[in-house]
Every structure is written in structure tokens, then in C-alpha cells.
Amino acid sequence: MIIIGLDGVPYGAIKSLTSMGVMKNLAHILEDGVFRQMASSIPEVSSVAWSSIITGRNPGEHGIYGFMDLTPGTYRLHFPNFFNLKASPFWNTDGSKRSVIINVPSTYPVRELNGVLISGFVALNINKAIYPPDLIPKLMEMDYQIDVDSNRAHKSMNLFLRDLDKTLKARIEAYRYLWNSEQWDTFMLVFTGTDRLFHFLWDAYMDSAHRYHEIVLDHFRQIDEAIGEILHRMEDNDNLLLLSDHGFEALDVDVNINYYLRENGFLRLTDGTGENFTNIGSRTKAFALDPSRIYVNLEGRYPAGSVKPGDKERVIEDLISLFDSLEIDTIKVIKRIFRSQEIYHGTYLDQGPDLVLLSNKGLNLRANIKAKTLFDKGIFKGKHSQDNAFLVVKGRGNEAIVPEMPTVADIVSIKDKLILKRR
Numbered sequence: 577m578i579i580i581g582l583d584g585v586p587y588g589a590i591k592s593l594t595s596m597g598v599m600k601n602l603a604h605i606l607e608d609g610v611f612r613q614m615a616s617s618i619p620e621v622s623s624v625a626w627s628s629i630i631t632g633r634n635p636g637e638h639g640i641y642g643f644m645d646l647t648p649g650t651y652r653l654h655f656p657n658f659f660n661l662k663a664s665p666f667w668n669t670d671g672s673k674r675s676v677i678i679n680v681p682s683t684y685p686v687r688e689l690n691g692v693l694i695s696g697f698v699a700l701n702i703n704k705a706i707y708p709p710d711l712i713p714k715l716m717e718m719d720y721q722i723d724v725d726s727n728r729a730h731k732s733m734n735l736f737l738r739d740l741d742k743t744l745k746a747r748i749e750a751y752r753y754l755w756n757s758e759q760w761d762t763f764m765l766v767f768t769g770t771d772r773l774f775h776f777l778w779d780a781y782m783d784s785a786h787r788y789h790e791i792v793l794d795h796f797r798q799i800d801e802a803i804g805e806i807l808h809r810m811e812d813n814d815n816l817l818l819l820s821d822h823g824f825e826a827l828d829v830d831v832n833i834n835y836y837l838r839e840n841g842f843l844r845l846t847d848g849t850g851e852n853f854t855n856i857g858s859r860t861k862a863f864a865l866d867p868s869r870i871y872v873n874l875e876g877r878y879p880a881g882s883v884k885p886g887d888k889e890r891v892i893e894d895l896i897s898l899f900d901s902l903e904i905d906t907i908k909v910i911k912r913i914f915r916s917q918e919i920y921h922g923t924y925l926d927q928g929p930d931l932v933l934l935s936n937k938g939l940n941l942r943a944n945i946k947a948k949t950l951f952d953k954g955i956f957k958g959k960h961s962q963d964n965a966f967l968v969v970k971g972r973g974n975e976a977i978v979p980e981m982p983t984v985a986d987i988v989s990i991k992d993k994l995i996l997k998r999r
């Protein structure tokens with residue numbers, strides 16, 4: 577079983593890159609394979625989506641609701657890491673099968689497994705990102721790095737692009753080495769530079785006259801070459817899945833939802849600075865965490881929690897009508913408002929948000945508590961989108977295995993059905 581991930585690449589981009597001849601090897605796979613649009617997680621964040629992809633579970637079961645979360649009982653933010661994932665990744669439940677897993681986001685720090693694991697972002701210390709540790713010197717020799725340094729893009733786009741290219745080349749070198757040197761049943765390789773590229777240069781991707789257009793396409797050409805190489809290395813009975821964790825679209829404007837909550841009296845910060853979530857005061861009825869999660873400031877759940885359990889439903893209804901009325905230039909900002917129990921189920925349901933918002937096209941929801949305006953525009957040109965990730969299954973006759981509109985939580989079961997079919 578071979579799984580190739582392209583972080584943040586939308587269904588539409590795969591369609592056009594394959595028909596334009598930029599991704600020729602992938603185009604070849606599409607000819608007789610299954611190619612579907614896929615729904616991401618809600619919210620459409622890599623850490624949440626990849627956690628669902630590798631466990632086959634929803635956030636209520638795997639416990640990962642966002643890139644950042646509050647430490648229970650506090651207003652302090654932390655990065656949930658691989659130890660916070662409450663459901664088992666497929667490589668731990670595959671019995672005696674051996675896996676090589678490269679660069680899946682939110683698998684840091686590494687945990688022991690039957691095989692090899694190289695963590696994806698966020699990975700703070702490379703020594704805790706590689707299992708088994710005796711592989712560390714080999715990867716260091718390749719100048720392997722987990723992620724491109726996105727800070728460079730704020731200084732110089734050329735520096736960022738050079739680092740992006742270097743990161744991709746080392747990733748490909750690492751896959752080649754492990755493909756040959758390891759015995760494996762499952763090989764999973766994720767490319768994450770695609771997401772970084774689209775955040776900073778979605779406009780360049782869309783506009784053929786843009787000075788960086790060809791550089792963006794070239795990144796996809798290199799990935800396609802790696803896909804072609806993998807195709808040649810595959811044996812007749814091997815299965816191949818390609819997928820993304822969420823889609824992408826142009827970012828027109830940032831919408832600061834904590835600012836909106838403050839403006840409307842739902843969020844009250846103490847001492848007037850509003851620099852931090854720890855300044856949330858006891859007159860607060862609700863606050864937001866990135867990108868679009870809304871939490872009622874419930875008594876007993878938070879240090880300054882003041883909403884009584886009996887009043888929670890009324891606050892939720894007020895929040896729904898508040899966000900329903902949010903507009904920019906007479907266009908509604910919010911497309912759908914989900915209550916937690918509509919989209920999540922499982923043991924960890926109560927750790928999640930009370931509401932999750934889904935925005936209309938181009939409107940990027942953010943929960944920056946320091947925001948000074950409702951609408952904003954930063955350096956990013958592209959944003960994640962929820963309903964247009966993609967999934968490709970190589971080979972004829974696999975249509976029945978893939979749901980008409982698959983979601984990221986279906987991948988483990990699709991993979992298992994493919995393996996059973998080939999037996």
C-alpha cells in the first residue's frame with residue numbers, strides 16, 4: 577500500500593495541473609483510476625484533517641480540534657501533539673505489517689512503531705522527529721528538514737522559494753533511501769510545501785503572467801516526477817492512494833471573529849490590553865479559537881467561566897444569530913454554523929468547541945484576540961477550503977470502494993478495502 581499526500585492541494589488544481597501537462601504521471605493514473613472530490617475535516621485545518629486521515633476517526637474520537645488548543649481548565653494555548661491523539665494511527669492497528677511514514681503533519685514527537693516514522697510539522701526538535709533514532713545521521717547527511725521556513729517569505733520570496741525547493745529535494749531523497757533500504761507493507765509520503773506555496777503564492781498559481789507562476793508549476797512538476805518514479809517502482813499487486821487533507825482558494829479578506837465578539841459584547845477582556853487569551857474576563861459569554869471554533873465561557877469549564885449551564889443554550893442561539901448577521905459589503909460572511917453534536921461524536925466531544933463556523937468563499941476566519949479591526953488583509957494570498965480536497969485511487973474497478981463524496985475520515989476504510997480486494 578502506497579499513500580501519497582499533497583497538503584492543501586484542491587480537486588480543481590489536480591484537474592488543471594493534469595490536463596495542462598504539468599503533472600503527466602498523475603494524469604496517467606487518472607485515466608483509469610477513481611478521482612473524487614473529498615471533504616476535509618471541520619475546521620479545515622491540517623492537524624485535524626491528517627489526524628482523521630491516519631485514524632479513520634472524527635475529532636470527537638481522536639481529540640484533535642485545531643492547530644492550537646487551550647490546556648483544560650485554563651486559557652493557556654498549546655500545540656496538541658502526537659501524544660494528544662487519542663485514537664490509534666493505522667500503522668499501530670495493522671498487526672504485523674511494517675510501515676514507513678514520512679512527513680505526516682501532527683505526528684511529533686515520534687512514538688515507537690513497527691517501521692519508520694519521520695514526523696511532519698510542527699516538529700521542534702529533529703531528534704524527537706525520527707524513529708528509529710539510528711536514522712538521524714543519515715537524514716542529517718541529506719540536509720533533511722521537516723518544514724520550509726515560512727518566516728523567510730515575510731523577508732524575501734526568493735529566499736522562501738529556495739528553501740522550499742531544498743526541502744522538497746531532501747524529502748524526495750529521503751523517500752528514495754527508505755524505499756530501498758526498508759522492508760515495508762505500507763509506505764506513506766506527504767508533501768507539505770504545496771500548502772505553503774499556495775498560502776503565499778495562490779495568486780501566482782492562478783495567474784500565468786505572474787513572475788512566480790512557472791516556479792509554482794515547477795514545484796508540482798518535481799512532485800509529479802517523484803510520483804512517476806514511484807509508479808515505476810510499484811509491483812502489479814501494489815495499491816496506490818493519492819490525496820490532500822483540504823482544498824485551497826483565493827483569500828480576499830481576513831475576518832477577525834474575536835473582534836466581532838468583542839464589538840458585540842460577547843467577549844470582555846480584562847486590563848484593556850487584550851493581548852492574550854488569559855485576559856478573558858468573567859463578563860465574557862463566548863470566545864473563538866483559530867480558525868472558526870466558538871466556545872461558550874462556561875462556568876466550571878474555564879477559570880473565568882460565567883455562563884451557567886442552564887443559560888448555555890440561550891447563549892448558543894444568540895451566537896448563531898450574531899454570526900448569521902455578519903456581512904461584508906452586503907455579502908454574508910458565514911455560510912454554515914455547525915453545532916458540535918452535528919459534526920462530532922465520541923468520547924472527547926466535550927473537549928471540542930460549541931460551534932464551528934464555515935465561511936463563504938474567499939473569507940478567511942481568524943481568531944486573533946489582538947485584532948484591532950473586523951476586516952484585515954495580511955501577506956497570505958490563499959486560504960484553506962473545506963469541501964474540495966481530492967482523492968485518487970489507482971487502478972480499474974475501484975469505484976465501489978470509494979464513497980461518492982468521501983471525507984478524510986474514510987481513508988483508513990478505503991485503504992483496508994483495497995488491501996482485502998487484492999488478497
Ligand SMILES: [Zn+2]
Nearest residue numbers: 584771775960
Ligand atoms: Zn495551510
